[in-house]
Amino acid sequence: MLAAYCLLPTAFFSACGKIGDPLPPIPRAPLVVSELAATQSGNRITLTFPLVRTPRSERLGRIDIYRLTEPINAPPGLTEEDFSARSTIIHSIPAEQIPDKSATITYPDLIDFKNVPGNTSYRYAVRLVNQAGRAAGFSNYATVTLLTGIAQPPTDLRTQLSQTELVLTWSPPAANENGTKPANVAGYNVYRRAGEAVSKLNAQPVRGPRFIDRSFQFGTRYEYFVRSLSLTLSGARVTNAIESNDSAAVTITPKDIFPPSAPTSITIASINGVVSLFWPSNPEPDLAGYNIYRSEDEQAPPEKWVKLNAQLHTPTSFQDNKVQVEKRYFYQLTAVDNAGNESARSATYSEKVNP
Numbered sequence: 155m156l157a158a159y160c161l162l163p164t165a166f167f168s169a170c171g172k173i174g175d176p177l178p179p180i181p182r183a184p185l186v187v188s189e190l191a192a193t194q195s196g197n198r199i200t201l202t203f204p205l206v207r208t209p210r211s212e213r214l215g216r217i218d219i220y221r222l223t224e225p226i227n228a229p230p231g232l233t234e235e236d237f238s239a240r241s242t243i244i245h246s247i248p249a250e251q252i253p254d255k256s257a258t259i260t261y262p263d264l265i266d267f268k269n270v271p272g273n274t275s276y277r278y279a280v281r282l283v284n285q286a287g288r289a290a291g292f293s294n295y296a297t298v299t300l301l302t303g304i305a306q307p308p309t310d311l312r313t314q315l316s317q318t319e320l321v322l323t324w325s326p327p328a329a330n331e332n333g334t335k336p337a338n339v340a341g342y343n344v345y346r347r348a349g350e351a352v353s354k355l356n357a358q359p360v361r362g363p364r365f366i367d368r369s370f371q372f373g374t375r376y377e378y379f380v381r382s383l384s385l386t387l388s389g390a391r392v393t394n395a396i397e398s399n400d401s402a403a404v405t406i407t408p409k410d411i412f413p414p415s416a417p418t419s420i421t422i423a424s425i426n427g428v429v430s431l432f433w434p435s436n437p438e439p440d441l442a443g444y445n446i447y448r449s450e451d452e453q454a455p456p457e458k459w460v461k462l463n464a465q466l467h468t469p470t471s472f473q474d475n476k477v478q479v480e481k482r483y484f485y486q487l488t489a490v491d492n493a494g495n496e497s498a499r500s501a502t503y504s505e506k507v508n509p
Contacts, residue, residue, distance in 0.1 A: 196399030
């Protein structure tokens with residue numbers, strides 16, 4: 155019986171340590187691009203495509219970008235063999251410039267429209283090449299019908315600042331990128347950069363060379379630029395127009411140098427040896443408070459008047475109890491905003507102190 159028990163551990167561990175059949179190696183993920191897109195903006199065609207990387211992805215040696223020039227009536231179907239034979243590699247992205255993780259790749263193809271005939275289209279494809287030099291299949295095709303008569307960007311962009319508005323004006327372009335005139339301008343888009351963020355400010359195309367930005371904040375550095383909009387066909391919608399290159403940017407850090415309006419409609423009265431003043435609130439959204447000035451001489455210069463409040467006064471009423479009965483006093487008020495700008499003084503109000 156003891157011998158039987160002694161054999162059990164050996165049998166148990168022998169069964170647990172059995173080596174199974176060898177598994178096939180996990181294949182490397184294929185190098186595939188299937189969402190290549192191309193859009194025209196100004197004198198460039200911007201290519202974008204997602205590059206999907208996983209721990210099992212092959213190591214890339216480069217990404218080749220191909221372009222084929224065709225007439226706009228070329229048949230859409232094209233074999234990889236024909237495309238490879240007729241297209242040209244216009245750029246190769248080296249391995250050190252390829253992200254290690256999944257990312258969206260962007261490449262701008264700059265076009266000299268003065269040397270491109272009309273009725274031309276470009277067909278693009280990309281091909282991933284591993285470190286061993288083995289190329290994957292071509293991506294999907296991305297085709298763009300070139301608008302060679304696209305307007306140049308606006309010029310002479312300027313800003314004009316007020317308390318509530320930042321007005322941008324510019325000069326329309328005189329010609330198209332291919333040198334033809336008049337410029338094919340159907341409208342404009344206005345952009346603003348704050349830090350790294352860029353936003354388009356207009357919901358609809360701007361028709362004339364002027365735009366008002368009411369969403370700015372004082373003390374923030376902004377960079378503005380404008381793009382012309384060109385129609386692809388006569389009668390096409392401006393919402394489908396193609397943008398030009400960026401205009402030269404203008405940079406501004408708006409500074410609040412605009413004082414609020416002076417308080418008005420002030421009411422003054424006296425009873426029990428106290429002078430009371432009342433007034434409606436100022437309309438400015440950045441109002442910080444008020445200053446109350448007093449003088450015993452209505453004709454005294456402003457610097458001779460005494461400021462009664464040590465700190466900005468925020469209520470819209472004030473009681474002056476440091477007065478003498480039967481004596482007349484003169485009062486002026488100012489409004490002050492958050493930037494410290496002080497308004498002009500109000501009209502003068504006077505009251506004789508009643509007992």
